[in-house]
Amino acid sequence: MKILVCISNVPDTTTKVKFVEGNTKLDTSGIQWVINPWDELSLTRALELKDDAATGVKSVTVAHVGLPASEPTIRKALAIGADDAIRVNAEPADAYFVAAQLAEVVKKEQFDLVMCGIESSDFNGSNVGGMLSEFLEIPSVSAVSSIKVEGGKTVIIREIDGGKESVSVPTPCVVVVQKGIAKEPRIAAMRGIMTARTKPVKVYEPVAVDQLTRVLVFEKPSQRAACKYVDADNPKQLIELLQNEAKVI
Amino acid sequence: MSVLVFTENWDGKFKKLSYELVSYGAKIAEMMNCSVTVLSIGDVAADELKKLGGYGAKKILSVSDANLKNLDNQAYASVIAGLAVREGSKVIILSNNNTGKAVAPRLSVRLKAGIGSGISRLPLSLEPFTVYKRTYSGNAYAQVVIRSEIKILTLAQNSFDIVSTPDNSMVENATVSLDGSLVKTGVTDVQKQTGKILLTDAEIVVSGGRGMKSPDNWGPIVELAGLLGAATACSRPVSDEGWRPHDEHTGQTGKIIAPNLYIAVGISGATQHLAGISSSKYIVAINSDKDAPIFEAAQYGIVGDAMKVLPKLVEAVKEIKK
Numbered sequence: 001m002k003i004l005v006c007i008s009n010v011p012d013t014t015t016k017v018k019f020v021e022g023n024t025k026l027d028t029s030g031i032q033w034v035i036n037p038w039d040e041l042s043l044t045r046a047l048e049l050k051d052d053a054a055t056g057v058k059s060v061t062v063a064h065v066g067l068p069a070s071e072p073t074i075r076k077a078l079a080i081g082a083d084d085a086i087r088v089n090a091e092p093a094d095a096y097f098v099a100a101q102l103a104e105v106v107k108k109e110q111f112d113l114v115m116c117g118i119e120s121s122d123f124n125g126s127n128v129g130g131m132l133s134e135f136l137e138i139p140s141v142s143a144v145s146s147i148k149v150e151g152g153k154t155v156i157i158r159e160i161d162g163g164k165e166s167v168s169v170p171t172p173c174v175v176v177v178q179k180g181i182a183k184e185p186r187i188a189a190m191r192g193i194m195t196a197r198t199k200p201v202k203v204y205e206p207v208a209v210d211q212l213t214r215v216l217v218f219e220k221p222s223q224r225a226a227c228k229y230v231d232a233d234n235p236k237q238l239i240e241l242l243q244n245e246a247k248v249i
Numbered sequence: 250m251s252v253l254v255f256t257e258n259w260d261g262k263f264k265k266l267s268y269e270l271v272s273y274g275a276k277i278a279e280m281m282n283c284s285v286t287v288l289s290i291g292d293v294a295a296d297e298l299k300k301l302g303g304y305g306a307k308k309i310l311s312v313s314d315a316n317l318k319n320l321d322n323q324a325y326a327s328v329i330a331g332l333a334v335r336e337g338s339k340v341i342i343l344s345n346n347n348t349g350k351a352v353a354p355r356l357s358v359r360l361k362a363g364i365g366s367g368i369s370r371l372p373l374s375l376e377p378f379t380v381y382k383r384t385y386s387g388n389a390y391a392q393v394v395i396r397s398e399i400k401i402l403t404l405a406q407n408s409f410d411i412v413s414t415p416d417n418s419m420v421e422n423a424t425v426s427l428d429g430s431l432v433k434t435g436v437t438d439v440q441k442q443t444g445k446i447l448l449t450d451a452e453i454v455v456s457g458g459r460g461m462k463s464p465d466n467w468g469p470i471v472e473l474a475g476l477l478g479a480a481t482a483c484s485r486p487v488s489d490e491g492w493r494p495h496d497e498h499t500g501q502t503g504k505i506i507a508p509n510l511y512i513a514v515g516i517s518g519a520t521q522h523l524a525g526i527s528s529s530k531y532i533v534a535i536n537s538d539k540d541a542p543i544f545e546a547a548q549y550g551i552v553g554d555a556m557k558v559l560p561k562l563v564e565a566v567k568e569i570k571k
Contacts, residue, residue, distance in 0.1 A: 013501060014520050017385045037502055095364065096357065118350070121386050121501060121524075125366050126345075126403075130322065130354025139433040140322045142351035145495075159347055159496075160320075161259065161449065163441035167319075169433050176351070179502050180495055212363030216379065216392040221527070227534070227544045232553025236565040238533065241549055243569060246531045248510040249453065249477060 001057045001149065001171070003046045004111040005082065006102055006132070007039040007064050008092065009073035010122045019218045026122075026218075035073055037185070038117025040080075044182040045147060046115055047081045055149040059083045063105050065090055065098045071201075079188035079196035090206035095123070099131030100209040106136055108204075112171040113154065118143065118178040129176035139169040145180030252278040252285045253338035254306070255329055257320075257348050258293050264450065266344055268304045268411040273404050274342045275305025275414065276371060286310060286336050288329060288423075290317050295420060302418025304411060308336075310423040317427070320348060321434040326355035328425050333360065338399065345403040346449065353403050362399035369408035369507070369528065386501050386524035406449055407507045408528070448497065451480035453510045454529075456499060458484040458522075460515020460536060460555055464492035469559035470514060476566045482506070484516045500525035515555045518543025535559075 011017060011031045018027040035043070043062065050057040062077040064070060065088040074085045086109070088101040106114060116129030133140035145164070146157035156167050156175060188196070230238040242249045254274035256267040271287055278285040284307040289298060291313065298309050312328060329352065333341050341356065343349035345367045357364045365380035373379040377394045380402065384391045448454065455474040457467060467481075474481045481497060488498040499506055501521040507528035514535045516522060523546050526532065534547035537554050544550045551558055 011385070013386065013524075015388075017388050019389070095354070099354075099358070123384055124382075124386060125364070126350045127354040127357065127364055127366060130351060131358050133322070134326065134355040134358035137323075140351070140355065141434065142322065143347040160439075161346055161348070162447045163439060165319075165436050165440075166438035168435045168437060173433075179498065210361075212357075212361070212395065212397045213365070214394045214396065216394055218384065219390045219392070221387065221390060224546065225548060227547045227550040229550050229552065232551050232558055233561075235551060235558055235562040236568070238549055238551060238562065239565040239569060242510065242531070242533070246510070246548070248531050249566075249569075 001055070001112045001152065002110070003049065003057055003060045004106060004109070004114045005039065005043045005046050005060060005062050006114065006116045006128065007043065007062050007073065007077055008036045008120045009033045009064070009066060009070045010036045010120055013037065013121055023218045024215065033070070033073055035076060036117055036120045038119060038178060040185040041182045042115045042117050042177045043077055043080060043082065044186040045177065047186060048182065049147075049149055056152060057149060061086065061109070061111070063102055064088070065092045065101045067091055074201055075196050076188065078199045079192040080186050081192060084199055085201045086204060087201060088204045088206050093211045094213045095125045095127035095131060096212045097209045099128045099135055101206050102128070102132050103135035104207050105204065106132070113149075114172070114174045116174060116176050118176050129174050133174035136172070136174070138172050138174065140174040140176065141167055141169055142176040144175045144177045147175055147177070147181065250281070250283040251336045251338050252281065252283060252340045252342065253333050253336055254285060254287045254342045256287060256289060256301070256344070258289060258291050261291070261293050262297060263300060265411065266346065266406055266450065267301065269406070269409050270342055270344055270404055271301050271304040271306050272412045273409045275412070277340055277342070278305070280371070280375060281340070284308070286338065288312065288332055290325065290328065298420050299416070299418065302416035303413055305414045306418045309418050309420045311420060312423050312425055314425065314427055316429050316432045319434060319436040320351065321432045322351045322355055323433070324427060324431045325352045326359055327431055328427060330356055330359040331425055332423060333399070341399065341401045343401070343403050345405050349403045353401055357401055360399050361397055362401045363395035363397040364401045364403065365393055365395055366403045367405045368402050369405040383528070387527040405507060405528070407452065407509070446478065446480040448480045448482055448499070448504055449506060451508050453477045453479035453512075454482050454499075454506060454508045455479045455512045455514070456482035456484070456516060457487060457493070457514050458516030459486045460517070461487070466556065467493070469563055473512070473559065473563050473566065476563065476570055484522050513543055513547070514559065516543055517541045518546055
């Protein structure tokens with residue numbers, strides 16, 4: 001079984017984002033780029049599956065759509081333990097564009113299991129994994145909090161509103177993973193960092209795809225009113241404010 | 250031309266989320282000068298379907314097919330896409346919940362329709378079709394233009410007020426030609442929470458953080474939540490430590506919620522936590538550290554020891570509930 005893990009790179013989650021060019025572009029100066037947190041957990045789970053010989057997982061490849069500047073993110077994924085990587089050499093225009101590029105990668109290289117994080121922490125779209133599966137016309141399972149591979153078959157738990165379902169889909173398939181999929185992201189060891197330099201990274205040129213959405217302008221969220229403090233000895237006053245001023249209880 | 254709203258059902262019943270979707274769809278239909286069609290997939294009784302008419306649905310399509318008993322993303326997308334084309338739908342609205350997130354992107358590729366996801370407001374304009382979207386995990390918003398002929402929107406839960414209207418609806422049992430071989434998702438087991446208010450549905454949420462010091466101290470949080478009809482939640486360290494179940498974790502990598510009232514007890518308010526709760530209409534912070542960043546996000550705050558403040562709060566709520 002061959003696994004593909006799709007990764008995107010995002011500003012470190014504690015970044016105070018700023019915008020330039022009339023608030024149309026992210027100010028990238030001083031930004032620390034990291035693997036999108038859900039993708040990092042997804043990669044961790046893929047490597048755990050490969051570590052277990054009983055799963056029959058032979059390789060874990062990472063794929064990324066981005067310009068050469070995102071190479072360090074790919075090397076980081078290789079250092080964590082991916083066997084090889086594919087980069088599609090294009091600015092990720094929107095989810096539809098990215099999914100279309102990834103679909104070409106999967107068609108060329110043939111993977112059994114494609115893993116995507118449920119959303120990226122920058123655009124918060126939750127779209128790439130599902131779109132990719134539809135481009136490929138293969139099954140998808142979303143909101144996956146656990147995946148096992150037993151006898152070449154997937155054993156998946158997905159979250160539903162108010163519960164969980166155990167499901168199974170045939171491969172090839174796309175699983176869109178979220179919290180719970182792996183406990184802690186795996187960290188690169190020194191040996192991994194050394195070997196990452198020599199692991200193969202294929203570069204594909206993008207295919208032509210229509211861009212369906214476009215960001216006009218970014219805005220900062222509106223400032224909330226200053227906090228109104230209530231004396232710790234008199235929480236009753238808080239309840240009165242919630243009842244009569246905010247009218248929420 | 251029409252606006253199409255898809256709502257799932259929960260054991261044959263709709264919930265507030267469904268009515269939010271229909272109300273939102275009806276408002277957009279009004280802006281576009283067309284009507285709203287609601288699509289329900291699954292076994293739902295006629296009187297339950299009819300309830301959707303009370304929020305602006307003109308036509309209610311009910312699809313019941315043994316192949317669609319469980320959510321299969323591919324099959325659902327195929328059915329919704331087929332009916333959207335038949336209805337001449339230019340805007341398709343789904344929830345931004347687990348089901349919506351699973352189906353909307355597949356629908357997007359089928360119909361070559363751009364998506365605005367996790368939307369919490371009406372479109373800013375129809376020409377060009379512009380939506381207001383949360384980005385950078387709540388640290389910024391973006392005006393996004395959807396350029397395709399058909400647009401898909403996924404609506405954030407508890408972000409649009411329901412609007413009751415006179416019922417002018419008609420229910421139609423729609424037949425679809427579904428290719429049964431598309432259905433590949435086999436469900437072997439279902440575990441449902443019972444008797445608990447779902448975090449994503451809750452209008453009030455009481456949440457505890459590391460400042461609670463021990464899982465043994467959760468009694469007053471649960472009691473307060475019970476009195477307020479609220480759901481309980483927690484911060485990431487608390488679920489990581491196993492003090493509370495993982496499905497209570499709110500924050501960037503956990504659940505993202507927008508209740509009317511979020512009460513954060515012993516939560517410092519790290520960026521990652523705020524990313525999950527910043528869309529709450531009111532935030533109350535109770536924390537012993539007066540410099541905790543949670544107070545910058547909160548409208549009401551108490552600086553104090555949660556163990557001393559909580560019992561008094563519980564008493565005060567009991568007073569007003571009498």
